[in-house]
Amino acid sequence: MKDYYIGIMSGTSVDGIDAGLYDFSGQNIQVIDFYYQPFTQKIKQNIHHLCRNPQSISLLDYGQLDTQLGKLYAEACLNLLQQAKVNAQDIKAIGNHGQTLYHSPTAQQPFTIQIGDANIISQITGITTITDFRRRDIAAGGQGAPLVPAFHQAMFQSDRENRVIINIGGVANLSILPKDAQKDILGFDTGPGNTLMDYWISTHKNCTYDKNGEWAATGNIQPELLKQLKEEPYFSNPPPKSTGTEFFSANWLTKKLATLPAYPAEDIQRTLCQLTAETIAEAIQKFAPETDQVFLCGGGTHNHTLFKALEQLLSPPIASTETQGIHPDQVEAMAFAWLAKRTLQGLTGNLPATTGAKQAVILGGIYQA
Ligand SMILES: Nc1ncnc2c1ncn2[C@@H]1O[C@H](COP(=O)(O)OP(=O)(O)O)[C@@H](O)[C@H]1O
Ligand SMILES: [Mg+2]
Numbered sequence: 001m002k003d004y005y006i007g008i009m010s011g012t013s014v015d016g017i018d019a020g021l022y023d024f025s026g027q028n029i030q031v032i033d034f035y036y037q038p039f040t041q042k043i044k045q046n047i048h049h050l051c052r053n054p055q056s057i058s059l060l061d062y063g064q065l066d067t068q069l070g071k072l073y074a075e076a077c078l079n080l081l082q083q084a085k086v087n088a089q090d091i092k093a094i095g096n097h098g099q100t101l102y103h104s105p106t107a108q109q110p111f112t113i114q115i116g117d118a119n120i121i122s123q124i125t126g127i128t129t130i131t132d133f134r135r136r137d138i139a140a141g142g143q144g145a146p147l148v149p150a151f152h153q154a155m156f157q158s159d160r161e162n163r164v165i166i167n168i169g170g171v172a173n174l175s176i177l178p179k180d181a182q183k184d185i186l187g188f189d190t191g192p193g194n195t196l197m198d199y200w201i202s203t204h205k206n207c208t209y210d211k212n213g214e215w216a217a218t219g220n221i222q223p224e225l226l227k228q229l230k231e232e233p234y235f236s237n238p239p240p241k242s243t244g245t246e247f248f249s250a251n252w253l254t255k256k257l258a259t260l261p262a263y264p265a266e267d268i269q270r271t272l273c274q275l276t277a278e279t280i281a282e283a284i285q286k287f288a289p290e291t292d293q294v295f296l297c298g299g300g301t302h303n304h305t306l307f308k309a310l311e312q313l314l315s316p317p318i319a320s321t322e323t324q325g326i327h328p329d330q331v332e333a334m335a336f337a338w339l340a341k342r343t344l345q346g347l348t349g350n351l352p353a354t355t356g357a358k359q360a361v362i363l364g365g366i367y368q369a
Helices: 041-052 059-084 118-125 134-139 149-156 195-204 211-217 223-230 250-258 265-287 304-313 331-344
Strands: 004-009 016-023 030-038 091-096 099-104 111-115 129-131 163-168 171-177 186-192 293-297 318-320 365-367
Touching: 004 059, 004 331, 016 059, 016 331, 030 059, 041 059, 041 099, 059 091, 059 111, 059 118, 091 118, 091 331, 111 134, 118 129, 118 365, 129 331, 149 163, 149 171, 149 186, 149 331, 163 265, 171 265, 186 265, 195 250, 195 265, 211 265, 211 304, 223 250, 223 265, 265 304, 293 304, 304 318
Parallel strands: 004 091, 091 129, 163 293, 293 318
Antiparallel strands: 004 016, 016 030, 099 111, 129 365, 163 171, 171 186
């Protein structure tokens, strides 16, 4: 008897939609199929426009993008099903993260906004859709993020070694999985993942990301720039903590650069890569000094310069989650399929020790087929 769920992720990198179809009926989750739909330039611009102009946002633009993304997520699901030759009736639910526009968990009135209307996804696909996972955790006093550590625990915790899972999307987050199952799982956003590197290369070259970290590899680390960037208090703040691209933004980088001499553009790319690597490595050294093994997932796994920098900074071995049977580009989509299943079963999805919530809660809103 199949137990099929779809997970959809479109993260802060604003690269596109990851949609995975998974079977939960066996002891291990089975990947049935995966479909990636890159965003068009126009959609990317619309998302960036709303994310970067929160003070002057137009309700018209917001409402239309919410609808447009709902349609795109639905289309991605239908394409995935067609590719997999599976019928919509065979899917229990879709778990959709949604597109984050703004994440502000420590404001006086804390909030986080993910859009992509689930009414539309449910209507078009005929599949029950679960979305809006983060706000229930915020309502329970948490950061609303990161939510993937519970999934990382379920997939990757081992009683033989202390493990850390690092997901390098637009923002980087990690999960600390002690071999002693009695200990709490710690997880938090370490800071920027790819977002600043993506921004910097897109303003200097005709591409949206630094393929394999090749451009960064031609530059040198600028110590004074690195020092200034690392002085940001977020990096030394204790967890629970989470952040977003509204904070580690083009504006944030521009302000830091304005106080320093002009550096070659490739040196800045290399230094931004080092910033991501050092802030991750220092978080591990501080909060998980006894780590035996590190696993990487998210698009940043493919950045060789970043991977090498992490290897130089960390003593435990580093490998892609692929060595554990999950492709690094699929971990987050699978996590939201897993969270959707939890929600449908009435099970909690957040880890209070990680998000800072007062209690574990059932996450998300259910939009019945
Ligand atoms: N081959 C590659 N080389 C370097 N970076 C890559 C590569 N493939 C993907 N990336 C990076 O990963 C990002 C997408 O990662 P992803 O895990 O989808 O993040 P998010 O969850 O924020 O959308 C891209 O924007 C890019 O920065
Ligand atoms: Mg992505």
